[in-house]
Amino acid sequence: MPIGKYRPFLDVNGIDLPDRQWPSRRMTHAPRWLSTDLRDGNQALIEPMDPARKHQMFELLVRMGYTEIEIGFPAASQTDFDFVRSLITSDAIPEHVTVSVLTQARTDLIDRTVSSLVGAHRATVHMYNATAPVFRDVVFRTDKNGTKRLATEGTRDVMDYADKYLDSDVIFGYEYSPEIFIDTELDYVLEVCEGVMDVWEPGDGREIVLNLPATVERATPNVYADQIEWMSRHLSRREHVSLSVHPHNDRGTAVAAAELAVLAGADRIEGCLFGQGERTGNVDLVTLGMNLYSQGIDPGIDFSDIDGIRRTVEHCTQMDVHPRHPYGGDLVYTAFSGSHQDAIKKGFDKRTADVEAAGGDEEAVAWAVPYLPVDPHDVGRSYEAVIRVNSQSGKGGVAYLMSTERHLDLPRRLQIEFSRIVQRYTDADGGEITADRLWEIFTDEYLPASDESGLEHWGRFELRSTQVSSSAGDEPDALVVALLDDGTEHELRASGNGPVDAFTAVLAQRGVEVAVIDYTEHALSEGGDAIAAAYVEADVDGQVLWGVGLDASITTASFKAIVSAVNRAVR
Numbered sequence: 427m428p429i430g431k432y433r434p435f436l437d438v439n440g441i442d443l444p445d446r447q448w449p450s451r452r453m454t455h456a457p458r459w460l461s462t463d464l465r466d467g468n469q470a471l472i473e474p475m476d477p478a479r480k481h482q483m484f485e486l487l488v489r490m491g492y493t494e495i496e497i498g499f500p501a502a503s504q505t506d507f508d509f510v511r512s513l514i515t516s517d518a519i520p521e522h523v524t525v526s527v528l529t530q531a532r533t534d535l536i537d538r539t540v541s542s543l544v545g546a547h548r549a550t551v552h553m554y555n556a557t558a559p560v561f562r563d564v565v566f567r568t569d570k571n572g573t574k575r576l577a578t579e580g581t582r583d584v585m586d587y588a589d590k591y592l593d594s595d596v597i598f599g600y601e602y603s604p605e606i607f608i609d610t611e612l613d614y615v616l617e618v619c620e621g622v623m624d625v626w627e628p629g630d631g632r633e634i635v636l637n638l639p640a641t642v643e644r645a646t647p648n649v650y651a652d653q654i655e656w657m658s659r660h661l662s663r664r665e666h667v668s669l670s671v672h673p674h675n676d677r678g679t680a681v682a683a684a685e686l687a688v689l690a691g692a693d694r695i696e697g698c699l700f701g702q703g704e705r706t707g708n709v710d711l712v713t714l715g716m717n718l719y720s721q722g723i724d725p726g727i728d729f730s731d732i733d734g735i736r737r738t739v740e741h742c743t744q745m746d747v748h749p750r751h752p753y754g755g756d757l758v759y760t761a762f763s764g765s766h767q768d769a770i771k772k773g774f775d776k777r778t779a780d781v782e783a784a785g786g787d788e789e790a791v792a793w794a795v796p797y798l799p800v801d802p803h804d805v806g807r808s809y810e811a812v813i814r815v816n817s818q819s820g821k822g823g824v825a826y827l828m829s830t831e832r833h834l835d836l837p838r839r840l841q842i843e844f845s846r847i848v849q850r851y852t853d854a855d856g857g858e859i860t861a862d863r864l865w866e867i868f869t870d871e872y873l874p875a876s877d878e879s880g881l882e883h884w885g886r887f888e889l890r891s892t893q894v895s896s897s898a899g900d901e902p903d904a905l906v907v908a909l910l911d912d913g914t915e916h917e918l919r920a921s922g923n924g925p926v927d928a929f930t931a932v933l934a935q936r937g938v939e940v941a942v943i944d945y946t947e948h949a950l951s952e953g954g955d956a957i958a959a960a961y962v963e964a965d966v967d968g969q970v971l972w973g974v975g976l977d978a979s980i981t982t983a984s985f986k987a988i989v990s991a992v993n994r995a996v997r
């Protein structure tokens with residue numbers, strides 16, 4: 427690879443800012459957002475959006491709460507022009523929303539662009555021209571003065587055509603972008619911006635948006651932050667300037683660049699949902715907004731239905747959102763690996779207890795579930811997909827699914843035993859074990875199968891009926907059991923220190939020595955008709971293993987758990 431033809435960015439565009447302030451600042455509030463999905467996003471699509479898709483995208487952006495929306499490049503084509511007109515004439519733009527339209531600094535294009543805005547309530551014209559040396563030399567074939575004149579004369583044209591076409595009650599704004607800002611000499615780009623401001627004359631009630639794009643991202647985010655801080659410090663009339671950034675993602679660091687730029691003084695960010703846009707895309711507005719949300723800073727945008735947002739974006743752009751895309755991808759709230767699952771399960775258990783202790787007040791308890799930067803519920807995801815089981819999974823994940831899907835809270839050592847059984851299946855099959863498959867494996871291993879008439883069949887022993895007479899005081903409980911042993915029914919009687927003890931005595935009569943090591947039970951937390959679950963860890967003829975019983979009667983559930991352990995031991 428011919429690496430010699432590349433130069434370090436800072437050798438060419440070095441910036442000296444030893445007293446930079448941005449590294450010690452913090453974000454405390456959301457910047458202003460501009461969505462350019464319908465312009466930069468649209469111009470980069472294989473198939474630009476048709477009018478129906480454009481309308482859907484516009485409605486989505488409004489619903490989410492964006493109040494500055496770049497709706498196109500009306501001079502580009504009749505379709506673009508007509509879309510702007512259709513939004514305006516159909517009254518589809520809410521009063522609080524400012525629409526903006528992009529144009530080159532060419533008189534004929536500016537004329538057409540401004541004329542598209544007739545009848546709008548709030549509208550901004552966004553004009554750009556490239557200012558970087560290569561563009562001056564190669565594209566415009568002019569010098570610094572000529573490039574600056576393009577900007578100032580274009581700004582004058584915008585104002586003249588606004589006077590010509592627009593009523594005085596239109597809230598009319600202006601945005602100027604020195605395209606390829608990051609490759610332009612800072613003192614020169616400042617001079618161009620000052621020249622543009624001299625024409626526009628920002629002041630009270632007359633803002634100017636100066637947008638400084640990383641048109642092609644070519645340096646680390648700290649370099650962009652330095653450039654933005656330098657501009658923010660040197661611009662005159664700063665209080666009337668909305669300093670805007672427009673990062674692209676060529677190096678994959680657009681989000682970081684935008685965030686550092688805000689620390690450096692930027693007031694506004696332009697980007698697209700899920701990072702659509704030229705080449706590697708514009709900065710992703712979803713990630714930026716959710717990054718703020720995860721720090722307790724209100725982004726002012728509604729992400730509560732992230733899948734709905736994603737579906738609309740995918741439909742409009744005809745592009746898929748990657749399953750690992752921050753906050754919106756299919757897999758971003760899912761753990762397959764055992765140690766993650768274990769920590770997530772413990773985190774959820776603790777959170778449930780803490781929220782309960784706080785009287786159910788979700789917001790009183792800081793979010794601290796391991797491996798989940800935000801609560802999936804907040805973006806409209808269920809907890810079901812949080813833990814999925816495959817060969818990388820451990821007991822935590824298996825226990826989580828058994829608890830959330832089947833309301834069974836398996837004791838810790840049973841979790842370990844069962845997850846080893848599951849591991850045998852994942853090793854053999856390779857893929858994911860769904861919650862339904864997990865239940866099949868659990869049932870096959872621990873529970874009897876019911877036949878059509880409701881009779882339960884499983885292994886050597888089958889419990890047919892039981893009758894316990896609890897005695898008062900120190901007298902032992904008496905038990906009568908009808909038990910099938912290898913298909914032959916026996917009526918057996920025993921007494922013991924409680925029903926479980928009496929039941930082990932019954933089994934001893936059939937030649938099986940059972941010692942119960944551990945026993946727990948609980949009512950099924952939800953969904954059952956007052957069903958109890960009993961778990962028994964037993965030493966059966968020297969083998970230690972678990973059994974599980976489910977029954978409406980807690981006593982019968984415990985007998986079934988013992989039968990389960992014994993049958994497992996002898997099969």
Ligand SMILES: CC(=O)SCCNC(=O)CCNC(=O)[C@H](O)C(C)(C)COP(=O)(O)OP(=O)(O)OC[C@H]1O[C@@H](n2cnc3c(N)ncnc32)[C@H](O)[C@@H]1OP(=O)(O)O
Pocket residue numbers: 466469499501502503529530531532535554555556565566576605641704
């Ligand atoms: C970084 C960005 O995303 S900027 C936005 C880019 N978006 C688009 O280009 C999408 C819409 N664009 C279009 O449909 C077309 O480019 C149009 C209709 C605007 C113009 O089409 P054309 O008149 O055929 O010109 P073309 O696109 O080839 O542009 C090149 C000419 O414009 C000039 N030019 C390019 N940008 C600008 C600018 N911002 N201001 C003034 N002149 C410009 C070039 O110097 C060149 O002039 P030349 O022919 O004298 O050498």
Ligand SMILES: CC(C)C(=O)C(=O)O
Pocket residue numbers: 466528554603605606637639640641642672674
């Ligand atoms: C028009 C400008 C803002 C642009 O899209 C860019 O520089 O990327």
